[in-house]
Amino acid sequence: MRRFDGTTTLITGASRGIGLAIATRLVAEGGRVAITARGQDTLNDAVAGLGPAAIGIAGKADDPEHRAAVFAHIASEFGHLDYLVNNAGINPAYGKALEVEESAARKILEVNVLGSLAWTRDAVAAGLDTAVVNVASIAGISAAPGIALYGVSKAALISLTTQLAFELAPGIRVNAVAPAVIKTNFARALYEGREEEVAAGYPLGRLGEPADVAGPVAFLLSDDAAWITGQTIVIDGGGSLA
Numbered sequence: 001m002r003r004f005d006g007t008t009t010l011i012t013g014a015s016r017g018i019g020l021a022i023a024t025r026l027v028a029e030g031g032r033v034a035i036t037a038r039g040q041d042t043l044n045d046a047v048a049g050l051g052p053a054a055i056g057i058a059g060k061a062d063d064p065e066h067r068a069a070v071f072a073h074i075a076s077e078f079g080h081l082d083y084l085v086n087n088a089g090i091n092p093a094y095g096k097a098l099e100v101e102e103s104a105a106r107k108i109l110e111v112n113v114l115g116s117l118a119w120t121r122d123a124v125a126a127g128l129d130t131a132v133v134n135v136a137s138i139a140g141i142s143a144a145p146g147i148a149l150y151g152v153s154k155a156a157l158i159s160l161t162t163q164l165a166f167e168l169a170p171g172i173r174v175n176a177v178a179p180a181v182i183k184t185n186f187a188r189a190l191y192e193g194r195e196e197e198v199a200a201g202y203p204l205g206r207l208g209e210p211a212d213v214a215g216p217v218a219f220l221l222s223d224d225a226a227w228i229t230g231q232t233i234v235i236d237g238g239g240s241l242a
Helices: 017-028 040-050 064-077 102-125 148-168 195-199 210-221
Strands: 008-011 032-037 054-058 083-086 131-135 173-179 232-235
Touching (some): 017 040, 054 064, 083 102, 131 148, 210 232
16 A cells, blocks of 8 residues: 555654654655654664655754754655654653652653644644644553553543544544553563563453554554544553453
8 A cells, every 4th residue: 555655744753663663654655754753873773764755853852943943844855744643752750640750740741742732733833734643552541550640641642632633623633542562662661571471461462563553553644544533542452351
């Protein structure tokens, strides 16, 4: 399939893991991508692997100057922006909600929620006119022991998805995905050293891979999902069935 011929997608936090898998899928289907990340070296490696259909701009996801530079670069290189994937997220604090330091809680919400809102606002102002997908988490749908504030932020992102879908209709669709444990560096603390034990909790018998998220995201961006908005697709290997 080449569902993304002639289109441009901005993907935040995409130098590796889920974001890079999404970029790889869209390029494979004919699209162009602009990817962001904090680290210049890993971003350069990602762009090199994606090929001439990709550009990369390094910076912090919650930095307004970085966002402005990204949209200026997209306009210069590709001219038009069709899609946005809000994938950038952080979790610098583990533990119970009542035990997380206020500064850490504030930073999580600033990047994971307010950052996604700002990227969407700026993308719409820059001419985005088709679809947005927010990468949330299964942690935002139920209690999330050990990653409490991260779960709170993803619950807020799911709610934000619903609100933006209503406000931006009918021109722009807004949906989300909520993955369970995906084998990435970001989630390593949740499974390292006990992968078989964690995987046993999923009826499909394994942890997720970044490509397992990339497929549903590509679907939600594409015209195949032209009558879907305000929805969150759970990607959890069946873990929420029991």
